[in-house]
Amino acid sequence: MPIHMEPELDNIINDLIKEDHYQKVINSEEFFFEKLKVLFNRYKTYSIASFKDKLEEFINNPPKEFHYKEFLEKNKDSAYYEFLELIGKMTSIFDGKGYNINEWNPYPDKRYVSPAIFTQKNWAYCFFKYLLDGFSFQDWEKNRFQFITFQYAINFIENPQQNVNITSQNHRSQICEYFKLKNDSEIITLFQDYTNLIKNTDNAGVLVASILYHPNLARLWQDSVIGLMASDSTGWQDEFIRNAEGHNACIVWNSKGPTGKKDTLKFLHKILRDDGSFNLYYSSFGVVNYLAEIVDFVVTQRELDEKDWPKKYGDIYGFHKDFAEYIEGRKSAKIVFLASTLTKVQNIPVSDFRFYKDYSPPRQDNLSPVMSAPETFEQIGLPIISKDMSNRNLFLNLILFGPPGTGKTYNSINKALDIVAKDFYDKNKENRNALTDKFRKLLYDPETEKGQIAFVTFHQSLCYEDFIEGIKPLDPDENEGQVVYDVVPGIFRQFCNSASSTGNNFQERIEWLKKKCSEADNQVPLKIKTKSTEFTISYREGKTFRIKPMNTINPGSDYQASIDNIRKVHEGASRRDVYNPTYVVGILDYLYANGLKQGKSKEVSDKVPYVMIIDEINRGNISQIFGELITLIEKDKRKGEIEELEVILPYSREKFGVPPNLYIIGTMNTADRSVEALDTALRRRFCFEEMSPLYDLDELKYKIADNEAHKILITINKRIEKLLDKDHLIGHSYFMLDKKEEPVSKLKNAFHNNIIPLLQEYFFGDFGKIGLVMGEGFFENAGKQDEENDKIFALFNDYDVEELENRPVFKIKNCAEMSDEEFISAVRLLMK
Numbered sequence: 001m002p003i004h005m006e007p008e009l010d011n012i013i014n015d016l017i018k019e020d021h022y023q024k025v026i027n028s029e030e031f032f033f034e035k036l037k038v039l040f041n042r043y044k045t046y047s048i049a050s051f052k053d054k055l056e057e058f059i060n061n062p063p064k065e066f067h068y069k070e071f072l073e074k075n076k077d078s079a080y081y082e083f084l085e086l087i088g089k090m091t092s093i094f095d096g097k098g099y100n101i102n103e104w105n106p107y108p109d110k111r112y113v114s115p116a117i118f119t120q121k122n123w124a125y126c127f128f129k130y131l132l133d134g135f136s137f138q139d140w141e142k143n144r145f146q147f148i149t150f151q152y153a154i155n156f157i158e159n160p161q162q163n164v165n166i167t168s169q170n171h172r173s174q175i176c177e178y179f180k181l182k183n184d185s186e187i188i189t190l191f192q193d194y195t196n197l198i199k200n201t202d203n204a205g206v207l208v209a210s211i212l213y214h215p216n217l218a219r220l221w222q223d224s225v226i227g228l229m230a231s232d233s234t235g236w237q238d239e240f241i242r243n244a245e246g247h248n249a250c251i252v253w254n255s256k257g258p259t260g261k262k263d264t265l266k267f268l269h270k271i272l273r274d275d276g277s278f279n280l281y282y283s284s285f286g287v288v289n290y291l292a293e294i295v296d297f298v299v300t301q302r303e304l305d306e307k308d309w310p311k312k313y314g315d316i317y318g319f320h321k322d323f324a325e326y327i328e329g330r331k332s333a334k335i336v337f338l339a340s341t342l343t344k345v346q347n348i349p350v351s352d353f354r355f356y357k358d359y360s361p362p363r364q365d366n367l368s369p370v371m372s373a374p375e376t377f378e379q380i381g382l383p384i385i386s387k388d389m390s391n392r393n394l395f396l397n398l399i400l401f402g403p404p405g406t407g408k409t410y411n412s413i414n415k416a417l418d419i420v421a422k423d424f425y426d427k428n429k430e431n432r433n434a435l436t437d438k439f440r441k442l443l444y445d446p447e448t449e450k451g452q453i454a455f456v457t458f459h460q461s462l463c464y465e466d467f468i469e470g471i472k473p474l475d476p477d478e479n480e481g482q483v484v485y486d487v488v489p490g491i492f493r494q495f496c497n498s499a500s501s502t503g504n505n506f507q508e509r510i511e512w513l514k515k516k517c518s519e520a521d522n523q524v525p526l527k528i529k530t531k532s533t534e535f536t537i538s539y540r541e542g543k544t545f546r547i548k549p550m551n552t553i554n555p556g557s558d559y560q561a562s563i564d565n566i567r568k569v570h571e572g573a574s575r576r577d578v579y580n581p582t583y584v585v586g587i588l589d590y591l592y593a594n595g596l597k598q599g600k601s602k603e604v605s606d607k608v609p610y611v612m613i614i615d616e617i618n619r620g621n622i623s624q625i626f627g628e629l630i631t632l633i634e635k636d637k638r639k640g641e642i643e644e645l646e647v648i649l650p651y652s653r654e655k656f657g658v659p660p661n662l663y664i665i666g667t668m669n670t671a672d673r674s675v676e677a678l679d680t681a682l683r684r685r686f687c688f689e690e691m692s693p694l695y696d697l698d699e700l701k702y703k704i705a706d707n708e709a710h711k712i713l714i715t716i717n718k719r720i721e722k723l724l725d726k727d728h729l730i731g732h733s734y735f736m737l738d739k740k741e742e743p744v745s746k747l748k749n750a751f752h753n754n755i756i757p758l759l760q761e762y763f764f765g766d767f768g769k770i771g772l773v774m775g776e777g778f779f780e781n782a783g784k785q786d787e788e789n790d791k792i793f794a795l796f797n798d799y800d801v802e803e804l805e806n807r808p809v810f811k812i813k814n815c816a817e818m819s820d821e822e823f824i825s826a827v828r829l830l831m832k
Contacts, residue, residue: 013194022210031144031160031202033113035106036093040157041087048131051080055128060640068099084124092121096374098123107749113153114167126150135747156205164188164205166212178221218354218372224368225267227259228294229353231362233284241342244317249309249340250319252280252292253326253333253648257299258367258635259359265299267356272296272816280337281370283362287347292339298323299335311340312688331365347372383687395636399666401618404758405731407669410617411691413439416611419472419663420452446494447543448715449507454495454612456711458620464627467492469651486579487652489564492629493613499662500639506570508664509596510563513587514539525550528586537587547583559583570596573654602716622682632658634685655783670727671762691728693717699736704743705827709735712747715831716755719773720762727761730755748826751778754814760812767810777826780811 016022023735025032048055054075063071068088075081092104096112099120126147149167157165164187166172166458178189188195188208195204202521244250258264271278272295282290298304301323303689309316316338320326326333350361356369373735398415400408417425417435420442428434444451456467472488489497517524523540526547531801538546538558545566548558565578566588575581588596605825622630628647636643638660666686693713694700700710717729732748737743756778757772763769771779793801816822 008490009217009220010768012214013211014426016211016214016216017194017197022207025203025207028203029199031200032111032206033093033157033160036090036113037157039086039090041091043127046083046086048083051083052132055132057635059125059129059132062121062125071124084486085508086122087124087127087357091120094157095123104404113156128492131155140335160202160205162188162205164209164212167207174224176223198692199346223782225264225356225371226271226373227280227370227545228264228268228278228282229281229288229350229355229362229368229370230254231284231364231366232282235292237282237342237344240318243342244342247315247317249295249313249338250317250342251316251320251326251336252339253336253343254329254365254367255334256365256367257334258369260369262356264356273606275729277340279370279373280339281353281373283350284565286344286350286718288350289347290342290344292343293339293341294337295340296338297335303337306337306692308690312340312690321361321667327376329352335367396638396660396662397664399634399668399687399688400687400691401668401688402732403668403669403671403693403727403729405733405754406691406693406729407731408691409613409687409734410733412615412665412667415451415665416663417615419609419611444495444498446491448511449494449498449807452608452610454610454611455493455615457615458617458625460621462620463626464490464625466490467625469493469649470627471651475559478821484579486562487565493656493670494647495610495612496656496658498661499608500659505597506567509594510566513537513545513591513596517545526586526590528582529589531586535583535586537590545587547586561587564593568652568654571654573652577653608661610659612662612664614664615664616668616672617682618668618672626682630685632656632663632681635660636663672760681770692726697732697736699730699738700739702743704747705824705831707827707831709737709743709747712827712831716773720759723772724762724767731757744823747819748815748823756812756815767812770812774825775830775832777822777829778813778815780813 014077017026028190031037038775064478072081072088074082074448082414088099089104089106091098093107094113096114098112099104101110101112113250148169152167152172156165160187164184166175166184166187172187174182176184177364179187181187181190188204191208191211194209194211198204198207202492212221239251258268277295278295280292280294281293283286296307296309298307304321304323310319323333323336326336333781343803352374353361355361356371362368366669400412402408412433414425414429417438421438424438425435428438438527439453442451442452442453448483457767465472467490469487469489471485473483473485477567500780513524516609517537517539522536522540524537526535526537526646528535532549533546536550537546540546543563545563546558546560559580561580561583565584567582568578569575569581570591575585578584626633627650632639632645634646635641637645638658639657644657646655648654649656664686669778694706695710696716700708700713702709704712713730713732713735720728720730734754735747737746756774759770759773767779792805818826
């Protein structure tokens with residue numbers, strides 16, 4: 001419905017556009033950001049030839065710590081300095097928190113496009129990359145949130161008549177949802193009755209954004225909690241930051257729960273599920289001066305036990321297992337937060353924040369739910385835990401752990417698709433058939449080296465030579481009938497090559513040559529620099545090209561050039577280290593002349609993500625499989641990072657590093673081996689996400705024997721946890737009922753094929769404990785002596801066998817052969 005048809009909204013807008021700011025926009029004959037547009041047009045046509053290498057260096061190796069003032073002082077060589085200053089001036093208008101805004105922003109009222117977008121380092125990175133590469137924004141969106149934000153800012157300045165200066169994707173989505181718009185391109189059209197009032201049509205987007213962000217209107221569409229604010233002037237934070245330095249996470253707590261507890265907690269749980277963290281702001285005397293990034297929270301001892309944060313995060317400053325130990329004086333915790341960072345920030349007025357449902361700012365020990373906040377803060381010093389370090393493995397190296405049947409492999413597929421095909425995953429996350437079909441299409445094929453997802457399963461026989469590289473025999477058919485040994489890359493090294501930009505370009509040219517051989521009937525002409533004879537290239541199958549002299553009378557006089565050897569020389573290996581080097585180099589020169597980027601490139605593409613899923617990662621010998629490469633998978637040790645490391649591989653003697661766009665997702669069954677038993681080096685380099693049994697799934701909402709399925713599962717798991725531990729629980733997947741399945745038949749099969757065998761494994765044949773879990777209904781003659789076998793033992797000396805003869809013998813029933821009535825009765829006994 002058009003906005004002018006809503007009387008309440010009409011009244012709000014008609015009142016607010018009478019205010020001075022809106023009248024200034026409406027009556028301005030000049031574009032409201034004309035000075036920014038002049039700077040931007042100058043930037044787009046700027047000649048960067050003399051310092052292009054410096055921009056490329058910044059893009060390829062962004063500085064870990066970045067201060068724009070120091071950056072300018074280090075680069076005072078004329079044109080480059082002027083260019084950096086130009087970017088700084090643009091940023092001071094684009095971003096309300098831009099560097100040196102007082103000096104560089106040319107407007108007396110210091111107007112800006114957005115309240116705050118991101119850091120000066122990100123601005124520089126985006127401006128450099130946009131001018132250097134001309135990448136489409138579609139490519140940028142896949143991996144970097146800042147590029148999406150940058151896109152909105154650039155779209156606005158280039159076409160202000162059709163774009164609003166709203167750089168938050170979340171805000172755009174909320175506006176579209178509230179006003180029932182198909183997409184954010186309709187936002188300006190919605191306010192056409194008001195944009196018709198302006199003198200300069202370029203100011204349409206400015207007026208609309210100003211209207212939408214007015215508190216009287218924003219409270220209508222912006223209805224969600226994004227974080228919390230506490231009031232605390234005791235000054236504990238500085239000492240806390242010093243003491244917590246070097247830990248993986250820290251604990252902060254509050255003596256009162258958040259205002260609007262039920263609704264607020266619901267929002268916070270959703271934020272953690274969707275975004276992974278939210279901010280807890282600490283205010284004092286009307287300003288915010290500290291913020292903590294919260295990655296989890298609990299409100300009860302039971303929740304604290306279930307979370308088991310030390311298992312996932314390792315060393316946590318201020319952690320106690322007992323919820324009651326979070327106490328100071330007369331105050332005790334009502335809510336406990338796990339924080340990845342605690343940071344001191346430049347004072348930000350509390351008045352810059354909006355609170356949910358018009359709740360008041362926090363007083364004393366209250367926690368107020370924040371509805372909107374400035375998007376960036378000026379940081380003072382460093383956070384106690386570097387955000388890059390605390391989250392370094394969160395997306396790159398992840399292990400899903402939990403007992404059997406909790407969906408570890410199931411969710412590893414989801415997470416992989418969310419990384420490599422996010423748009424598809426978001427649209428089809430409820431369609432399992434579509435996801436599995438997409439997963440199969442994206443699986444990596446070692447023969448063609450195509451595919452973005454590799455799936456491997458670790459086992460006790462897997463070794464370094466299988467995973468990284470080893471000396472293996474080549475196919476005799478490809479070596480004139482002789483067995484030839486060569487260094488062959490394993491799945492991990494091969495996958496890393498494909499994930500790197502060098503690998504992508506190389507494989508693209510190899511596939512081109514294969515196709516060309518097919519089209520030319522395996523008669524592609526080839527000239528080799530060191531040979532006067534002309535040759536032809538052919539390819540049939542496998543990993544080898546054949547080179548044959550032209551006009552030869554000997555049909556067997558051809559030579560091989562393996563694709564692996566071609567790649568080795570391309571990446572810098574010596575000719576002496578490969579088989580048939582003359583012909584390998586001949587093929588390589590031909591590829592260089594036809595589009596292969598020459599030389600070993602150090603640039604690594606982070607636009608295209610690759611995911612390696614390692615199922616049952618704890619069943620392999622990690623030290624043996626990864627070898628020296630266990631260090632290289634760390635984020636800051638990967639190619640292009642500031643602490644980049646390469647190792648010399650033991651067989652090929654080549655340098656090797658892990659690209660930054662390779663994600664590793666492992667799964668491990670805690671019933672097979674606990675997390676604590678894992679290789680310590682592996683635990684340090686991976687983030688752990690626990691997969692616990694779920695009891696509130698729709699697929700568990702069915703009844704059997706007058707009991708709901710999820711309650712049967714809860715009962716079994718409570719007993720197992722008492723007898724063993726939570727690492728040996730039963731997963732929900734065994735109980736999940738498809739629409740086509742019948743409840744009794746489903747559970748009979750699950751008990752027979754999964755649950756009872758697992759219990760027999762857990763308790764090593766101790767039928768007494770199995771009986772304590774399952775009840776008498778699943779046993780034959782439970783607890784009764786078999787009278788027919790009273791005198792079963794043979795006579796032997798004077799050995800007293802009476803006690804043994806009286807011992808009951810238990811036998812578990814075959815659930816598959818039980819009648820439905822018998823099975824239902826057994827379940828009733830299980831549930832007492």
